[in-house]
Amino acid sequence: MLGFVGLGSVVESAWLPALSRLAAPRLRLLGVDSDPARTLPGVEPVSSLAAMLSQPLQGLLVTTNSAAHWSVLQQALDSEVAQIIVEKPVVATLAEAAALAQQLADPALAGRVLALDHWTARVEGLQTLLGGLPGGSPLHGIHDILRIDGYVRERSGCNEQGEPCALNFATGEPDRRQLRHPDGVVLDTGTHVLAMLREWMVANGLPCGLSLHLRAMTDRLGQTIPVGDVATAEGRAELAGTIGGVPLTLHLDKYAGPDGGRKGLVVTGHSGWQLSLDRKGNSDLLLFEHQGQRHELQRPGALYDYCLAACLPDCQPGIETLGRAVRQAMTRRRLEEVTLLLELQQAWRNPIS
Numbered sequence: 330m331l332g333f334v335g336l337g338s339v340v341e342s343a344w345l346p347a348l349s350r351l352a353a354p355r356l357r358l359l360g361v362d363s364d365p366a367r368t369l370p371g372v373e374p375v376s377s378l379a380a381m382l383s384q385p386l387q388g389l390l391v392t393t394n395s396a397a398h399w400s401v402l403q404q405a406l407d408s409e410v411a412q413i414i415v416e417k418p419v420v421a422t423l424a425e426a427a428a429l430a431q432q433l434a435d436p437a438l439a440g441r442v443l444a445l446d447h448w449t450a451r452v453e454g455l456q457t458l459l460g461g462l463p464g465g466s467p468l469h470g471i472h473d474i475l476r477i478d479g480y481v482r483e484r485s486g487c488n489e490q491g492e493p494c495a496l497n498f499a500t501g502e503p504d505r506r507q508l509r510h511p512d513g514v515v516l517d518t519g520t521h522v523l524a525m526l527r528e529w530m531v532a533n534g535l536p537c538g539l540s541l542h543l544r545a546m547t548d549r550l551g552q553t554i555p556v557g558d559v560a561t562a563e564g565r566a567e568l569a570g571t572i573g574g575v576p577l578t579l580h581l582d583k584y585a586g587p588d589g590g591r592k593g594l595v596v597t598g599h600s601g602w603q604l605s606l607d608r609k610g611n612s613d614l615l616l617f618e619h620q621g622q623r624h625e626l627q628r629p630g631a632l633y634d635y636c637l638a639a640c641l642p643d644c645q646p647g648i649e650t651l652g653r654a655v656r657q658a659m660t661r662r663r664l665e666e667v668t669l670l671l672e673l674q675q676a677w678r679n680p681i682s
């Protein structure tokens with residue numbers, strides 16, 4: 330039995346379709362939403378979070394909007410629920426990040442929390458695709474890498490005023506919500522690139538220490554977010570720095586036009602090779618170029634399918650789920666990334682404090 334707290338767009342368009350595609354029909358799904366009118370087919374409504382937490386749940390899934398993750402997580406940690414999975418970003422403020430870091434120092438609490446980012450499910454596929462290149466992966470150590478660029482350039486539409494507007498990631502319909510911090514690109518999409526990149530570095534035994542600064546940050550209309558404005562969501566941002574000592578640039582844009590743009594990584598090697606991981610339709614696409622040769626490989630499948638199979642027990646028979654130590658290390662890394670991104674955009678908005 331799994332319990333969802335928050336029955337919004339990500340549950341409807343990503344979690345439930347993934348669970349139904351996986352061999353999970355015998356899972357009973359419960360759900361609670363602060364809007365009692367919000368229910369979803371296949372999810373039994375529960376009257377309150379307290380009522381949910383009194384059930385013998387295998388896992389609790391925190392899928393509220395980001396600003397509410399913290400309070401739900403605190404109530405869940407006070408309950409008997411053994412496994413709590415929190416959608417990204419795990420927290421939404423620096424105060425929450427500091428308090429969670431302190432809580433996670435207690436192994437008993439740390440073992441119960443997984444900070445989830447579905448882009449981490451791209452790492453295993455990338456490793457497989459790299460292994461499928463003629464000659465295998467070009468990456469043997471950190472010194473092979475000259476630079477890394479991370480991208481989230483999302484498709485966008487136009488509203489009635491002719492201004493750029495976001496599109497629902499699954500349905501493609503205009504998303505008419507007025508986005509506010511923490512739902513700007515720095516935290517909302519910077520987390521995706523950093524989570525995937527750092528798990529990939531870890532999978533390759535590479536150092537993944539981060540140092541970043543914000544080069545640019547504008548709102549949906551391309552206007553600079555002024556000092557003191559702590560509410561407006563960032564529509565575009567560029568961050569630069571290093572990962573494991575290698576130069577890193579993040580290009581984040583929620584309003585990249587009707588065709589959208591790259592969603593992934595470009596890694597450039599010292600010896601002239603370049604590998605690019607992008608998302609096209611329902612597939613991850615690897616392009617490797619070196620000395621005039623081009624190799625293209627694909628891994629089809631929805632990211633949530635891979636992600637949930639790895640983190641939910643009994644979701645897909647035969648698939649080994651992440652062990653406790655791995656989950657703890659992943660959660661620690663997600664919290665580090667969220668803390669850094671929050672520090673950067675807070676310092677920009679309010680440099681005096």
Ligand SMILES: NC(=O)c1ccc[n+]([C@@H]2O[C@H](COP(=O)([O-])OP(=O)(O)OC[C@H]3O[C@@H](n4cnc5c(N)ncnc54)[C@H](O)[C@@H]3O)[C@@H](O)[C@H]2O)c1
Pocket residue numbers: 334335336337338339340361362363364367392393394395397401416417418498517
């Ligand atoms: N939509 C996406 O593309 C996407 C993708 C990956 C991750 N996420 C993450 O998933 C989370 C949810 O995103 P979404 O797009 O579904 O948001 P949403 O606004 O569509 O849904 C959030 C739901 O949570 C409910 N809610 C808010 N506070 C609550 C509380 N205290 N208790 C119970 N319910 C509460 C709201 O009523 C709403 O129905 C966010 O943290 C987001 O960062 C979203």
